[in-house]
Amino acid sequence: MRRARWFGVLFAVVILLVGGLASVVRGQPESRVPRFITDDEGRALILHGLNTASSAKSTPDAMPDLSEDDVEREYRDMGTNFVRFLIQWRAVEPRPGEYDEDYLDKVAERVSWYEKRGYHVMLDMHQDLYGPGVTAKGDVGNGAPRWATETDGLPVSAQEQWELYYLEPGVVRAFDNFWGAASDATLMRHYAKAWGEVADRFADADAVLGYDLMNEPWGGSVQGAAFESGPLAELYRLSIDEIRDVDADSWIFLEPQAVGVNWGLPSALPAVDDPRRGENRIAFAPHLYPLPMDLGDDYATVKGEVDAAMTTWSDNVLRTAQRLDAPVVLGEFGLDATRPGALDYVESVADLADATGMGWSYWSNDPGGWGPYDEDGKASPLVKTLDRAYPRAVAGTPTAIDSDADSLTLTFRGDPDVKAPTEIYLPRGFGDGGELDCDGCQSDWDADRRVLSVATVADDEQHTITVTAK
Numbered sequence: 001m002r003r004a005r006w007f008g009v010l011f012a013v014v015i016l017l018v019g020g021l022a023s024v025v026r027g028q029p030e031s032r033v034p035r036f037i038t039d040d041e042g043r044a045l046i047l048h049g050l051n052t053a054s055s056a057k058s059t060p061d062a063m064p065d066l067s068e069d070d071v072e073r074e075y076r077d078m079g080t081n082f083v084r085f086l087i088q089w090r091a092v093e094p095r096p097g098e099y100d101e102d103y104l105d106k107v108a109e110r111v112s113w114y115e116k117r118g119y120h121v122m123l124d125m126h127q128d129l130y131g132p133g134v135t136a137k138g139d140v141g142n143g144a145p146r147w148a149t150e151t152d153g154l155p156v157s158a159q160e161q162w163e164l165y166y167l168e169p170g171v172v173r174a175f176d177n178f179w180g181a182a183s184d185a186t187l188m189r190h191y192a193k194a195w196g197e198v199a200d201r202f203a204d205a206d207a208v209l210g211y212d213l214m215n216e217p218w219g220g221s222v223q224g225a226a227f228e229s230g231p232l233a234e235l236y237r238l239s240i241d242e243i244r245d246v247d248a249d250s251w252i253f254l255e256p257q258a259v260g261v262n263w264g265l266p267s268a269l270p271a272v273d274d275p276r277r278g279e280n281r282i283a284f285a286p287h288l289y290p291l292p293m294d295l296g297d298d299y300a301t302v303k304g305e306v307d308a309a310m311t312t313w314s315d316n317v318l319r320t321a322q323r324l325d326a327p328v329v330l331g332e333f334g335l336d337a338t339r340p341g342a343l344d345y346v347e348s349v350a351d352l353a354d355a356t357g358m359g360w361s362y363w364s365n366d367p368g369g370w371g372p373y374d375e376d377g378k379a380s381p382l383v384k385t386l387d388r389a390y391p392r393a394v395a396g397t398p399t400a401i402d403s404d405a406d407s408l409t410l411t412f413r414g415d416p417d418v419k420a421p422t423e424i425y426l427p428r429g430f431g432d433g434g435e436l437d438c439d440g441c442q443s444d445w446d447a448d449r450r451v452l453s454v455a456t457v458a459d460d461e462q463h464t465i466t467v468t469a470k
């Protein structure tokens with residue numbers, strides 16, 4: 001096995017041993033999220049979507065390779081209602097203190113494509129390996145502008161496995177200078193103010209649900225609880241303050257550190273105050289990439305280990321969600337969908353999300369083996385796997401969701417204050433397209449949007465509705 005692989009395995013074993021012990025001694029969490037994101041009508045949202053798009057990491061204008069027709073096709077093919085839309089600090093603030101309104105106009109145009117189709121948009125300030133400035137060619141990192149990238153001339157040597165770039169001296173130093181630059185946190189304050197500019201622009205955009213403050217944070221030479229409860233929590237506080245100065249109501253999504261937590265280890269992210277009036281609107285947005293598959297094995301081969309890792313991951317995510325009193329959106333999960341067992345894995349993750357009340361956005365919609373369409377735009381079998389029945393918006397609190405190709409069962413506690421109907425998306429193949437039957441409810445079928453609207457209940461009792469196709 002290549003040196004890098006051995007390193008990965010060794011790194012993982014140590015992490016898992018430490019983390020595993022921690023999770024074992026921590027007792028059982030709740031089985032579902034403590035809260036839900038709600039829409040303007042007070043309905044609990046179940047978010048299903050895609051990450052759009054990795055291509056934005058490297059395009060000169062930081063725009064994804066996306067047309068409005070692509071958004072229309074996504075809805076028609078998969079009935080999604082959510083998008084994790086990648087934006088880049090380098091494009092928001094190309095020079096210190098100067099913000100590119102043309103870039104934000106382009107983002108707004110794409111947001112409008114989703115808004116027309118009833119989507120909820122999460123803006124993700126995306127980075128991987130800090131930013132293009134960690135190398136002269138700009139071919140390794142994405143996210144931060146060059147003026148905010150201080151490697152102090154330390155080397156970033158070419159790596160066969162991209163993850164190993166995170167250990168390169170120049171990358172570690174760029175992060176260290178960001179997290180600890182001078183005592184007044186100069187670069188972190190720039191980053192937070194960039195969020196303030198984005199929020200000022202989208203505060204009144206109905207489709208923008210909220211802001212994912214940093215993709216897959218990396219602490220450089222500070223790791224684990226010291227990082228998450230230290231500089232990472234401080235960046236989140238600074239960014240929340242800048243956002244709340246201009247936007248009182250959008251949701252703010254916090255990610256844990258990626259390494260270890262993506263695999264299922266517990267996060268030490270502390271609860272962070274939301275200064276808005278009323279309930280806090282802070283959500284938790286972890287990623288899921290089970291280590292056995294990260295190390296190259298197929299789900300068909302390591303299903304047992306991966307299923308166990310998913311259980312540990314879910315338990316630890318729900319513990320953190322309880323600590324933060326936060327809704328949960330699984331911001332990223334994905335794999336090469338052409339590999340043996342891959343679609344079963346995607347289905348398992350979507351079932352886990354139903355069972356726990358999490359939303360999700362699949363990584364990613366970029367053409368190729370991981371995505372729903374190939375380079376020629378031809379739909380892959382992943383489209384059918386992602387096109388699944390789900391309650392998009394619930395007039396109450398969902399307590400159980402169970403769906404398959406022929407039926408959907410939703411149990412929820414009614415909320416008499418919510419007047420808008422519960423909306424259930426049903427895929428084209430649902431029950432082979434037969435006549436719909438909604439047991440326990442009065443409903444109206446919108447064949448164009450493929451949405452069943454279910455009349456609200458006037459009480460706060462537990463209700464179960466089952467939709468089938470006769």
Ligand SMILES: CN(C)c1ccc(C(=O)NC[C@H]2N[C@H](CO)[C@@H](O)[C@@H]2O)cc1
Binds near residue numbers: 128215258262
């Ligand atoms: C060592 N560190 C810090 C590390 C290792 C591995 C990942 C990762 O696989 N991430 C999963 C996917 N997420 C990004 C986009 O957010 C994709 O490029 C990765 O495939 C992240 C960080």
